[in-house]
Amino acid sequence: MKELFQMRKVLVTIVLALTTSALAQGTTQQQPAQQPATQKADQTNIPTSQKVIKDPAEYNAYITALNMTDPAAKARAMETFVQQYPNSIVKIEALEQAMGAYQQLKDAAKVEATAKRILQLRPKNVRALAIVTFIDRSAVAGGQANKLDDMCSEADKGIAAVPTWEKPADMKDDEFGKLKTQMTAIFEGTAGFCDLQRKDYAAAIEHYEKSGAVGANNMGDIYQLGLAELESNPINKNGFWHIAKAYSLAPTQAAKDAINNYGRSKYINYHGNADGWDNILAVAATQKAPGPEIAAITPKPTPAELACKAVQDNDPAELSFADWEYILQFRDVAPCNKEAADKVWAAIQNKQKDSKGQQAKLKLNVKVISATNDSVDAAMTEDNQKDNKADLHVVLEKPLAKPPAAGAMVDVIGVISDYTPSPFMFTMTKASLPSAKPAIKKKPVTRRRHGGATRRHRK
Numbered sequence: 001m002k003e004l005f006q007m008r009k010v011l012v013t014i015v016l017a018l019t020t021s022a023l024a025q026g027t028t029q030q031q032p033a034q035q036p037a038t039q040k041a042d043q044t045n046i047p048t049s050q051k052v053i054k055d056p057a058e059y060n061a062y063i064t065a066l067n068m069t070d071p072a073a074k075a076r077a078m079e080t081f082v083q084q085y086p087n088s089i090v091k092i093e094a095l096e097q098a099m100g101a102y103q104q105l106k107d108a109a110k111v112e113a114t115a116k117r118i119l120q121l122r123p124k125n126v127r128a129l130a131i132v133t134f135i136d137r138s139a140v141a142g143g144q145a146n147k148l149d150d151m152c153s154e155a156d157k158g159i160a161a162v163p164t165w166e167k168p169a170d171m172k173d174d175e176f177g178k179l180k181t182q183m184t185a186i187f188e189g190t191a192g193f194c195d196l197q198r199k200d201y202a203a204a205i206e207h208y209e210k211s212g213a214v215g216a217n218n219m220g221d222i223y224q225l226g227l228a229e230l231e232s233n234p235i236n237k238n239g240f241w242h243i244a245k246a247y248s249l250a251p252t253q254a255a256k257d258a259i260n261n262y263g264r265s266k267y268i269n270y271h272g273n274a275d276g277w278d279n280i281l282a283v284a285a286t287q288k289a290p291g292p293e294i295a296a297i298t299p300k301p302t303p304a305e306l307a308c309k310a311v312q313d314n315d316p317a318e319l320s321f322a323d324w325e326y327i328l329q330f331r332d333v334a335p336c337n338k339e340a341a342d343k344v345w346a347a348i349q350n351k352q353k354d355s356k357g358q359q360a361k362l363k364l365n366v367k368v369i370s371a372t373n374d375s376v377d378a379a380m381t382e383d384n385q386k387d388n389k390a391d392l393h394v395v396l397e398k399p400l401a402k403p404p405a406a407g408a409m410v411d412v413i414g415v416i417s418d419y420t421p422s423p424f425m426f427t428m429t430k431a432s433l434p435s436a437k438p439a440i441k442k443k444p445v446t447r448r449r450h451g452g453a454t455r456r457h458r459k
Contacts, residue, residue, distance in 0.1 A: 051089050058085050066097060075101035075110075092122055099131065108135070126165045129158040130186045137190045140197065152194040158187035185211045189221040196228055204228040205236070214242070214289070219249035223259060230266045240267055240277075241294045244284035272300025304333040311340035316347035322381040324348065325391060329424045345419075352415055361430065363413045366392060371403035376433070378412065380426070392426045400433065410435060 053059040061084065065077030078098035082091055099114040115131035122128070136151035162183055167176040192207035205228045213221030223246035229239025243263035250256040260281065267277045280293050301309065307330045310323060319327075324344050331341035354360040366378035369390040377390040384391045394412050404410050414431030 051093075053089060055085075058088060061085070062088070062090055062094065065094070071101040071104035074098075075105070092118060092125065095121075096125075096127055099128070111135075124157070124161045124164075126158065126161050126183050129154055129161060130183050133158055133190050134186055137193055140193070148194065148197060151190060155187050155190040155194060158183065159191060162187065181212065185213065185216060185218065185221075189213060189218065189224075192221065192228070193224060196224055199231070201228040201232040205232070214245070217249055219246050219251075222246045222249065226263070230263075235266075235270055237270075237294050237297050238290050240280055240297065241284055241287075241290035244281045245287070247281055248285035267297075270299055271297055304330040304337055308334075308336040308340050311343050316344045317350065319344070319347075320381075322383065325381060325424055325426075328419055329421050331421045341421075348416055359415065361413050361415055362428075363411055364392070364428075365409060365411050366394075368404045368406055368408045368410060370406055371400075373399040373401075373403055376404065376410075376412065376431075378410075391424055392428055394428045394431045396431050396433070398432065404433065 053062060061077075061081050065074060065081050068074040068077055075098045078094045078101065081088070081094050082098075085091070088094065095114055095118050099111055099118070102110040102114060111131060112135050115128040115135075118125050118128035119132065133151065133154040136147045136154060139147040140151050162180055165180065165183075167173070171179075188207045188211035192204045192211060195201070195204035195207060205225060208221055208225035208228065211218070211221055213225060222242050226239040226242030226246060229236035229242060232239075240263060243259060243266075247256055247259045247263065250259055263281075264274060264277055267280075268274050271277075276293070276297065283291060283293060307327045310319070310327055316324075316327075324347075327337075327344050328341050330337040332338070352360050352362055364380060366376075366380050367385040367388075369377045369379055369388055371377070374396055376394040376396070378392045378394060379385040379388065379390055380392050383389075392412075394414060411434055412428065412431055413434060414428040416426050417429045418427040419425065420427075
């Protein structure tokens with residue numbers, strides 16, 4: 001699981017880096033201010049908006065900062081504008097522009113600090129929420145579990161805020177639609193990551209599907225969706241495709257190897273072998289959704305199914321005691337197992353008949369687990385002897401003078417007359433231990449008198 005956690009960390013970091021550029025692009029496109037009606041100005045780079053800055057000096061200061069192309073200069077100018085005009089109608093927009101400039105400069109600390117300043121003024125600001133959400137997601141992926149609750153709360157707030165997010169007046173409908181899709185991906189993907197940490201796999205899958213990760217080829221979220229599906233109980237086979245898709249999108253061979261190792265291991269555990277896995281890796285690269293290869297994956301036989309197959313493929317009489325025990329323990333699981341157990345039991349009874357069809361006793365070499373004068377609990381099979389686990393309860397015909405010690409290897413002769421499926425135990429009756437001496441019955445003592453003396457005589 002340590003390697004799995006490290007893989008999640010790497011992939012989340014990649015996805016957050018990609019998301020940062022999308023946020024920066026969305027922020028720098030916004031220009032929410034109109035020039036004052038009382039001032040004439042060059043119309044170049046003058047945006048249109050519902051908001052009107054009435055003070056010409058304030059307007060010029062904002063537009064000057066807005067039109068700067070150097071991100072460092074732009075950030076300084078917007079910070080200066082906010083300080084100079086703390087009550088400006090475009091204060092939030094100025095902070096957003098500063099935040100976008102800090103993103104271009106890759107100054108994560110100032111990006112986060114500015115986002116939090118915005119949220120203090122406007123708690124439902126989608127851009128700022130997106131910033132702090134994926135910053136905290138990166139922290140959680142890096143092992144800062146104390147950020148988990150903040151991350152989850154921010155993602156929930158973002159999901160709730162996107163549907164009511166008003167389009168800036170100067171942004172085109174298609175641009176705003178694209179930006180909303182990007183924000184939804186951030187919030188839904190983070191909510192999925194949150195549920196993945198809490199092992200709520202069903203909720204995680206729902207969020208990852210809403211994030212549009214597959215359509216956007218978001219490798220990190222696709223990989224984590226696969227994790228949620230393959231860790232679910234019962235397993236969701238689509239997880240094999242999502243892991244394979246993430247493999248095709250991974251940017252480095254190290255990432256590919258880690259993804260493949262996880263997916264292959266889960267596939268073998270589910271399917272029983274690696275047959276077909278390489279083909280899934282190959283076709284997923286060109287597919288946009290799981291294909292027929294995923295539906296065709298079959299689970300490996302259950303232990304109970306293997307018990308049925310053992311009798312179907314073999315003569316029960318030729319199987320070992322270990323095989324018999326394995327088959328008999330599943331007797332009550334399914335009709336197939338009942339039929340298999342009955343055939344094995346009939347074979348055991350046939351082993352205990354002589355040439356004339358009369359009952360005969362079996363002689364077995366067993367390991368004593370515990371013993372009394374009247375019975376012995378012993379281990380017959382090699383595995384049970386190794387584990388000191390009794391699988392045979394021996395009921396003796398005659399009590400023993402000295403029971404055998406635990407751990408001793410002894411021969412027992414008797415008739416296997418019954419068994420219990422769970423916990424498994426054969427019962428042997430009419431039994432004896434040839435090497436053990438039976439208890440000696442002492443004759444009763446009588447007393448006779450001879451000339452006033454008392455003497456003891458044994459009859």
